[in-house]
Amino acid sequence: MAPLIELVDVARYYQMGDQRIAALDGVGFAIEAGEMVAIVGTSGSGKSTLLNILGCLDTPSRGAYRLAGRDVQAMSDDDLARARNQLIGFVFQSFQLLHRATAQKNVALPLVYRGLRARERNRLAAEALTRVGLGERMHHRPYQLSGGQRQRTAIARALVGTPALLLCDEPTGNLDSATSEDIMALFHTLHREGNTILIVTHEPSIAARCPRAIRIVDGKILADGPGREVAYLGVTAGAA
Amino acid sequence: MRRLLDAFVTALESLAEHKLRTTLTMLGMMFGVGAVIAMLSIGAGAEGRALALIDRLGVHNVVIHARTFKPEELEEIRKKTPGLSQRDVDAIGEAVPGVAFAAPKIEIEPYKVLAGANKTIAQVYGVGHRHREVTPFRLAEGRFLDRGDEFHHAQVCVIGAGVRRDLFGADPALGRDVKIDDVWFEVIGVLEPEPPTTAAVQGVAVISTEHEIYLPFTTALRKLDRDPMKAPFSEIVVRLEQTAPAAETGAVIGTLLDRLHGGVVDYDIVVPEALLRHSRETQQLFNLVMGLIAGISLLVGGIGIMNIMLASVLEQTREIGVRRAVGARRADIRFQFLVTAFTLAMLGGLLGVALGLGIARGVAAYADWPTVVTTSSVVLSLGVSVVVGVGSGLYPAVRAARLDPIQALHAE
Ligand SMILES: Nc1ncnc2c1ncn2[C@@H]1O[C@H](COP(=O)(O)OP(=O)(O)O)[C@@H](O)[C@H]1O
Numbered sequence A: 001m002a003p004l005i006e007l008v009d010v011a012r013y014y015q016m017g018d019q020r021i022a023a024l025d026g027v028g029f030a031i032e033a034g035e036m037v038a039i040v041g042t043s044g045s046g047k048s049t050l051l052n053i054l055g056c057l058d059t060p061s062r063g064a065y066r067l068a069g070r071d072v073q074a075m076s077d078d079d080l081a082r083a084r085n086q087l088i089g090f091v092f093q094s095f096q097l098l099h100r101a102t103a104q105k106n107v108a109l110p111l112v113y114r115g116l117r118a119r120e121r122n123r124l125a126a127e128a129l130t131r132v133g134l135g136e137r138m139h140h141r142p143y144q145l146s147g148g149q150r151q152r153t154a155i156a157r158a159l160v161g162t163p164a165l166l167l168c169d170e171p172t173g174n175l176d177s178a179t180s181e182d183i184m185a186l187f188h189t190l191h192r193e194g195n196t197i198l199i200v201t202h203e204p205s206i207a208a209r210c211p212r213a214i215r216i217v218d219g220k221i222l223a224d225g226p227g228r229e230v231a232y233l234g235v236t237a238g239a240a
Numbered sequence B: 001m002r003r004l005l006d007a008f009v010t011a012l013e014s015l016a017e018h019k020l021r022t023t024l025t026m027l028g029m030m031f032g033v034g035a036v037i038a039m040l041s042i043g044a045g046a047e048g049r050a051l052a053l054i055d056r057l058g059v060h061n062v063v064i065h066a067r068t069f070k071p072e073e074l075e076e077i078r079k080k081t082p083g084l085s086q087r088d089v090d091a092i093g094e095a096v097p098g099v100a101f102a103a104p105k106i107e108i109e110p111y112k113v114l115a116g117a118n119k120t121i122a123q124v125y126g127v128g129h130r131h132r133e134v135t136p137f138r139l140a141e142g143r144f145l146d147r148g149d150e151f152h153h154a155q156v157c158v159i160g161a162g163v164r165r166d167l168f169g170a171d172p173a174l175g176r177d178v179k180i181d182d183v184w185f186e187v188i189g190v191l192e193p194e195p196p197t198t199a200a201v202q203g204v205a206v207i208s209t210e211h212e213i214y215l216p217f218t219t220a221l222r223k224l225d226r227d228p229m230k231a232p233f234s235e236i237v238v239r240l241e242q243t244a245p246a247a248e249t250g251a252v253i254g255t256l257l258d259r260l261h262g263g264v265v266d267y268d269i270v271v272p273e274a275l276l277r278h279s280r281e282t283q284q285l286f287n288l289v290m291g292l293i294a295g296i297s298l299l300v301g302g303i304g305i306m307n308i309m310l311a312s313v314l315e316q317t318r319e320i321g322v323r324r325a326v327g328a329r330r331a332d333i334r335f336q337f338l339v340t341a342f343t344l345a346m347l348g349g350l351l352g353v354a355l356g357l358g359i360a361r362g363v364a365a366y367a368d369w370p371t372v373v374t375t376s377s378v379v380l381s382l383g384v385s386v387v388v389g390v391g392s393g394l395y396p397a398v399r400a401a402r403l404d405p406i407q408a409l410h411a412e
């Protein structure tokens, strides 16, 4: 069976005036369904750029990206939207919840674009919120929730459509260390339940606890292997 | 359908978030639509009133009306012509093609009208027995003047409902005598009551029959005192045959009278059919001007909507990014903004319809001006407001849909 994700020599260039910046420069790897992978690197190393491409929010300037056996470069804008809706769940550093909607409505949002009727959406959203431990907070609005609860809401939104892949960009970046631990524990649980999870982080400690980690430096892959081995590669002693 | 419903709910939520702003924007639409409906209702009311007046003159009639002059002018004129007279009636009836008959009418200002101890003020007319055919009368009691009354100068009269009330109250009126100036007349008919209206169409008085009294014109000429300088007839109503062209026949009558009156124009010829056409043209012009004003005010409302929609695209940039990230297509975003603009315009429009109906009612009640709110004016103004609303939402919607999802997600 083909891997869930397959990147071959992917590059992403940004044109800044007459200068061309390579945010990604010849990246290639594959991820099988059910894996939990950390993408680790310092700020500006190209992690978010990579995640955007994996999440079908952006397309490579060069190279090939196959998601669930389909060539993403060949997809139209509508195809990309459909792929985001059905195959991918995003979790962002800044949560990205709609402030005027309740937790339940926020979680139900992806299902709106699947054409589900409201009652079905609400039922599935309630289930997803219960799964992340927020069953009691369904009718709260984001400003009535703590940071950890907001991120749980965002994770529920990513899970609600049972996507093939969970993409998380610095999911603990805005949380205190105790809450970060809780959220990471939740990801590990979701992984054990069979979800494919990809976490972008600049913290080696988080990457170290993932079964697999990919360290990127200046848009290139430095190392790809077990989290414990790759997480601290190239990090000056004592920095972590 | 579900998509539309979802978009509609989202639109209401996002509009409810900025209640003041939404209200102000809707006010623009509301006043536009309200003004259109109110203006059109006033126009339609005016038209209805004009048509009713013209209808009373009779579209198949040509009305010749004696002009009034200052005494010294009249003296000069009377040297050349006696004014409208039986000679004119006979000549028109015999010589003008397309004329069915001509009916004379004499206006008399009586100095007193009484019966027993009761008095009233009334307009008295001497008319021919065929007068009923040129002006629609509805009799409540008795009969109208007939050929015999006319031939014998009978001292009989038909009275309006108001006259009957004033003189006889609840008592029977038929067969009773009314004294007009110094002559007694027996009541042979009573007209049906009418709402009071008084108006004039090009100098021809159209008055409610409530306070009118009709006598045979022969009797009026013979027995009642009139200013000898006045023309024998105040008015000649010419009834045309069904197929006769009114304007042309009016012109032929004009030529004939010109000859009979020795070139002195001491009369006006009114062709109600031409008035009708004229009134329609005026109404069309009025509607056109109103339409333009309405269009401009709705355009202003539309600019308001576009302004608000552009502002909300800016404000909701992150939300647009989130929606795109979870799977909204460009078309979904575009649709959402269009539905929001539509909702704004529709709500404003509906409030405008309510406002327009209110104004129309108010004008009818307090300014005593008839107003008619037509379904077509409501449908038209609502339709235009929705088209304008959606039209102004189009550009913001396209802009929202064009946003790059990644940049949108990182907007402040
Ligand atoms: N839209 C953009 N335009 C220009 N340069 C960009 C853009 N997005 C990212 N970059 C550049 O690409 C590089 C990688 O950025 P990013 O993927 O955000 O890094 P990370 O997420 O690892 O901090 C950086 O040098 C950044 O300045």
Ligand SMILES: [Mg+2]
Pocket (backbone or CB within 6 Å): A047, A048, A049
């Ligand atoms: Mg980043």
